[in-house]
Amino acid sequence: MTSRHPETLALHAGWRRDSATTSVAVPIYQTSSYQFDSTEHAANLFGLKELGNIYTRIMNPTTDVLEKRLAAVEGGVAALALSSGQAASAFSVQNLARAGDNVVSSTDLYGGTWNLFANTLKDQGIEVRFVDPQDPEAFARATDDRTRAYYAETLPNPKLIPFPIAEVAAIGRRFGIPLIMDNTAAPLLVRPFEHGAAVVMYSTTKYIGGHGTSIGGVVIDGGNFDWEAHPQRQPALNTPDPSYHGAVWSQAVKPLGPIAYILKMRVTLLRDLGAAMSPFNAFLFLQGLETLPLRMREHSRNASAVANFLANRKDVTRVIHPEHHTGLGAERSAKYLPHGQGGLVGFELAGGAEAGRTFIDALKLFYHVANIGDARSLAIHPASTTHSQLTDSEQIATGVTPGYVRLSIGLEHIDDILSDLAQALDAAKA
């Protein structure tokens, strides 16, 4: 299947029909438990001598199809679905870094990830060192003997400047450090594994679900990182795990393929911390995934038209969109987003924060919600909402100015989108 295209894989990978009923649609296996064939079978499953269903906290047949399909669409080897994007971010780091270790991350992050990294992981003894993604070499400078991973978002809002994936992945590979990419804002548009990333994670809540119905996340293993070659650098995968009779993951998993990273995450972090995706949500994400390629094209087309419309308005001082960058931002957009720029558009109003609030309140078609990637058009004022838990200087560091408005452009007819924006802009001017 791997030679097929993402449009085809999104519909077919990981499933043909139900073996018991011949059902073509993936059934929702709403069960917590699975009957073992024998005591020997049960012992083999628990001992990982055989892979199979034990308990839905660890795996589920509906969720398994979603995981296989997402891994195939992304070009990875295996995936782990989780209860939220936040769980995916946390697990992607905790799978490698332990108390006393550190991770180097881009400053340009989703607000929730920032809080996780700056506060909760810190409380757990994992230091996250934030560096400016303008300069890829900043990752090398922040690296020391206890750096276990690099972390960044592909198309971080509010700046919407693509991250230098290939540049930073190459630096990491010199040290034996994998690059983890949060690709939530640009599924299919950017393929981080092709640029050298080792791990890709998503909040499936956004474009993959696509309809604003469910919270979920996924971590995908690229299978392209040689953990065993870096025993000192990557102790979590190269030292005996007392919770599995001293298994060394990079070696124990070898017969199953290059899936040590993601298998360890399933059988230790998911087992112990329990952030499992429900089978029902996995079913909904499968429905979303079927039309993801179509939707990303249309989101990109509509957002591009909105950015051009805003650029021609006198009351808009700045448009933030990959096609409207200059200098380094324009170079990175050309390199990483040649086939569509995604659904996000930012802008700043001449009237500042007050005009921003009036604009949001005047919208009739756009929803005012803390989400992106819905089929419907959405708007928010980040300084007073998504980024409000950050200090003023942290807000500026992540690129949120007081008058900044973020739009997530949906799939409505472009004329209706533009007319709602025009009337709300006029209201904000009055």
Ligand SMILES: *Cc1c(COP(=O)(O)O)cnc(C)c1O
């Ligand atoms: C929403 C989001 C997350 C967190 O995902 P949840 O599903 O809300 O937990 C992480 N990263 C990015 C880029 C996001 O947009």
